[in-house]
Amino acid sequence: MMAVSPNDMVAAILSAAQLTVSEREFDTMVRDYPVMRAAADSLYLPELEFVEPAVTFDSRTAFLPV
Amino acid sequence: MTSDIPLTIKEAAEALRSGVTTSVAITETVLARVERLNDELGAYVTVTKDQALEQAAAADADLAAGKDTGPLQGIPLAIKDIIAMRGAGTTANSRILDGGWCPDHEAPVAARLRAAGSVFVGKSTTSEFALGLPDPDKGFLVPHNPWNVAHTPAGSSSGTGIAVAAGLALGGLGTDTGGSVRGPAAANGHTGLKVTFGRVPKSGVVPLGYSLDSIGPMARSAYDCALMLEVMAGYDPSDPNAADVPVPEYSAQLDGDVDGLKIALPMPYFFDHEMLDPQVREAVLAAVGRLGEMGAAVAETSLPYAAEAKEANHIILVAEAFAYHRNNLVSRWSDYGAFTRPSLARGAFYSSADVMQANRLRTAFSSEVAALLGEHDVIVTPAAVTPAERADTMDASKRLSQPSYTGHWNLTGLPAVAIPVGLSAEGLPMSMQIIGKPFAEATVLKVADALQRVTDWHLLVPPIAQPAAV
Numbered sequence: 454m455m456a457v458s459p460n461d462m463v464a465a466i467l468s469a470a471q472l473t474v475s476e477r478e479f480d481t482m483v484r485d486y487p488v489m490r491a492a493a494d495s496l497y498l499p500e501l502e503f504v505e506p507a508v509t510f511d512s513r514t515a516f517l518p519v
Numbered sequence: 520m521t522s523d524i525p526l527t528i529k530e531a532a533e534a535l536r537s538g539v540t541t542s543v544a545i546t547e548t549v550l551a552r553v554e555r556l557n558d559e560l561g562a563y564v565t566v567t568k569d570q571a572l573e574q575a576a577a578a579d580a581d582l583a584a585g586k587d588t589g590p591l592q593g594i595p596l597a598i599k600d601i602i603a604m605r606g607a608g609t610t611a612n613s614r615i616l617d618g619g620w621c622p623d624h625e626a627p628v629a630a631r632l633r634a635a636g637s638v639f640v641g642k643s644t645t646s647e648f649a650l651g652l653p654d655p656d657k658g659f660l661v662p663h664n665p666w667n668v669a670h671t672p673a674g675s676s677s678g679t680g681i682a683v684a685a686g687l688a689l690g691g692l693g694t695d696t697g698g699s700v701r702g703p704a705a706a707n708g709h710t711g712l713k714v715t716f717g718r719v720p721k722s723g724v725v726p727l728g729y730s731l732d733s734i735g736p737m738a739r740s741a742y743d744c745a746l747m748l749e750v751m752a753g754y755d756p757s758d759p760n761a762a763d764v765p766v767p768e769y770s771a772q773l774d775g776d777v778d779g780l781k782i783a784l785p786m787p788y789f790f791d792h793e794m795l796d797p798q799v800r801e802a803v804l805a806a807v808g809r810l811g812e813m814g815a816a817v818a819e820t821s822l823p824y825a826a827e828a829k830e831a832n833h834i835i836l837v838a839e840a841f842a843y844h845r846n847n848l849v850s851r852w853s854d855y856g857a858f859t860r861p862s863l864a865r866g867a868f869y870s871s872a873d874v875m876q877a878n879r880l881r882t883a884f885s886s887e888v889a890a891l892l893g894e895h896d897v898i899v900t901p902a903a904v905t906p907a908e909r910a911d912t913m914d915a916s917k918r919l920s921q922p923s924y925t926g927h928w929n930l931t932g933l934p935a936v937a938i939p940v941g942l943s944a945e946g947l948p949m950s951m952q953i954i955g956k957p958f959a960e961a962t963v964l965k966v967a968d969a970l971q972r973v974t975d976w977h978l979l980v981p982p983i984a985q986p987a988a989v
Contacts, residue, residue, distance in 0.1 A: 470867040492830040506878035
């Protein structure tokens with residue numbers, strides 16, 4: 454599988470998000486993206502396989518009196 | 520003499536009740552300082568002079584008539600300009616809110632301070648939308664550190680941080696999503712408390728990170744923060760995250776006694792990182808040593824997932840913030856500051872799975888912290904990696920690779936206070952952070968107060984703000 458360059462990845466993400474940035478901003482994002490990606494990847498630790506995410510939804514909340 | 524008015528809320532409250540001074544006199548002095556220094560320091564976006572003097576006069580009249588509403592009566596405070604306050608629009612330091620957000624609405628936390636008789640000096644400068652760095656091209660004053668104006672006052676509660684340090688208020692409100700109360704408290708040399716998530720209602724505040732945001736008091740001392748928190752804290756139905764937990768009399772628990780208190784020092788990442796300034800490390804460990812001399816039991820330990828928790832906080836923060844700002848970023852990109860907009864846009868760069876995984880890490884890290892606090896009363900770390908940086912070297916990209924010691928406690932929702940522990944060789948404040956169990960603000964403030972009873976770093980006034988200078 455062909456790896457996607459940071460340049461192409463950032464362009465695709467910005468397009469999907471409908472964000473229009475300057476050339477300088479784009480270059481900064483391309484430089485930052487590998488750092489951000491590595492940080493996110495560092496969280497996929499094997500020992501977290503059975504850990505529940507800290508997001509909860511209580512169906513009763515909407516029915517509570519204000 | 521380093522001040523012509525009381526330095527602390529506690530002293531001011533005593534002075535008002537003993538007849539030494541009046542709220543109008545204190546407020547007029549504060550307003551005069553604001554007039555002289557605000558253009559240079561950039562503490563306030565909006566100064567509510569008329570309202571402040573009216574509130575001060577009312578406080579004096581009430582006290583004279585025997586109506587005592589508590590120690591915040593007649594005390595000048597700064598309100599961070601993402602918090603709705605009646606009588607002044609809220610700008611969030613942004614052209615996006617250039618019409619002034621909710622001018623006739625008041626956040627519950629501000630309403631509580633008003634009801635307690637406080638005086639509102641004005642809306643204090645914030646990093647735009649509580650994120651990013653100042654953009655001098657957007658028409659707002661750029662905030663400067665009163666200890667050295669070439670250095671940043673840190674953010675995002677920059678203005679309140681400056682105001683407290685320079686005597687442009689005796690206390691104030693900040694908000695904290697990843698360190699925005701503690702960072703400015705650290706950079707400006709005073710006390711700032713990030714409360715337990717849900718301790719203080721955050722309705723009426725422009726959100727940054729829904730699951731991370733908190734409103735906290737900033738003042739010279741831990742005791743002053745305790746006085747403020749007694750008024751600020753408590754349930755309000757307008758905030759779905761507000762906790763219905765009793766509010767203790769925090770100030771009454773600050774007795775200076777830390778004998779037997781167990782302090783955990785997680786050394787890996789928090790104390791041994793290569794980017795931690797050696798002066799900061801030494802100052803924090805020296806302060807912990809003082810607590811040890813006072814009877815606290817100090818133990819070096821470790822905390823798993825510290826580096827990952829910093830990343831998880833960032834991912835969750837930008838994801839939540841991007842969701843809020845996305846439509847405006849699409850249609851009004853250039854109206855955002857040059858540093859704010861790419862920071863917000865980072866939320867688009869993480870996948871939904873990344874955000875979910877960050878929340879799994881959140882659970883795992885919280886469990887590790889709970890285990891550590893099961894054996895200790897508090898955790899101590901540096902509040903900031905270095906003293907305040909030079910403003911002209913600040914770079915949002917650098918932060919991606921730097922350690923940070925504050926976001927962990929937003930991630931876990933725990934109370935954390937930053938207090939000064941000395942000045943660096945360059946004359947800039949250094950700061951220590953004390954973290955406690957959920958709703959244990961009394962404990963973290965007690966430790967902070969105990970140290971402040973035997974040190975005076977929190978009472979230092981930057982030269983620019985001393986009476987001879989103004």
